[in-house]
Amino acid sequence: MKNKLKTLIIYTTVIIQLSITIYLGIISFLFASWPVSIPKAFEMSTFDWLSTAFIRGGTGIILAFIFGMGIYFMNYYGIRWTEIEVDSKKIKYTAIILSVIIIVSTLAGSIFLFIEKPMF
Numbered sequence: 507m508k509n510k511l512k513t514l515i516i517y518t519t520v521i522i523q524l525s526i527t528i529y530l531g532i533i534s535f536l537f538a539s540w541p542v543s544i545p546k547a548f549e550m551s552t553f554d555w556l557s558t559a560f561i562r563g564g565t566g567i568i569l570a571f572i573f574g575m576g577i578y579f580m581n582y583y584g585i586r587w588t589e590i591e592v593d594s595k596k597i598k599y600t601a602i603i604l605s606v607i608i609i610v611s612t613l614a615g616s617i618f619l620f621i622e623k624p625m626f
Contacts, residue, residue, distance in 0.1 A: 512588045512590065515584075515588065516588065516590075519580075519581075519584060523577060523580075523600075523604065524604075526573075527573075527604045527607050527608065528607075530569070530570075530573060530608050531607050531608050531610075531611035532611070534566040534569060534570070534608050534611050534612040534615065535611040535612065535614060535615040536615065537562060537565070537566065537612075537615065538559070538562040538563055538565075538566055538611075538612050538613075538614075538615025538616045538618075538619060539614075539615035539616070539618040539619045539622075539624065540562075540619075540624075541624035541625050542558070542623075542624070542625050543625065544625050547623065547625035548625075550623075555619070555620055555623055556620055558619065559616040559617070559619045559620040560616070562612075562615070562616055562619065563612055563613055563615075563616035565612075566608065566609065566611075566612025566613075566615070566616070567609055567612060569608065569612075570605040570606075570608035570609045570612065571605065573604070573605060573608060574601045574602065574604060574605030575601070577600065577601045577604055577605075578597060578598065578600075578601035581597045581600060581601065582594075582597055585597065
């Protein structure tokens with residue numbers, strides 16, 4: 507019974523982590539590509555659009571780093587709590603992969619912002 511409970515906790519944690527990663531990926535894409543107000547957009551030069559894309563992309567990368575560190579520590583201490591023997595590289599790779607998903611979505615949003623120059 508105890509092993510089934512540990513397995514249920516692990517699968518639940520994985521589902522929650524993937525759900526949060528997908529949610530943050532969508533939010534970071536929308537944040538990076540969100541339109542600029544029309545009065546400000548007409549005054550912006552190409553460099554202004556580029557700097558706005560860099561600032562929004564950098565913010566998303568910082569978010570991904572903080573999220574990855576949180577996932578790493580949560581997995582590390584969660585695995586220690588459940589007393590399951592897991593290679594520490596798998597914990598690191600999980601955190602890195604989930605962070606890269608957020609970074610890619612942020613960079614896609616920043617590139618979209620720079621190329622399309624959306625305004626409302």
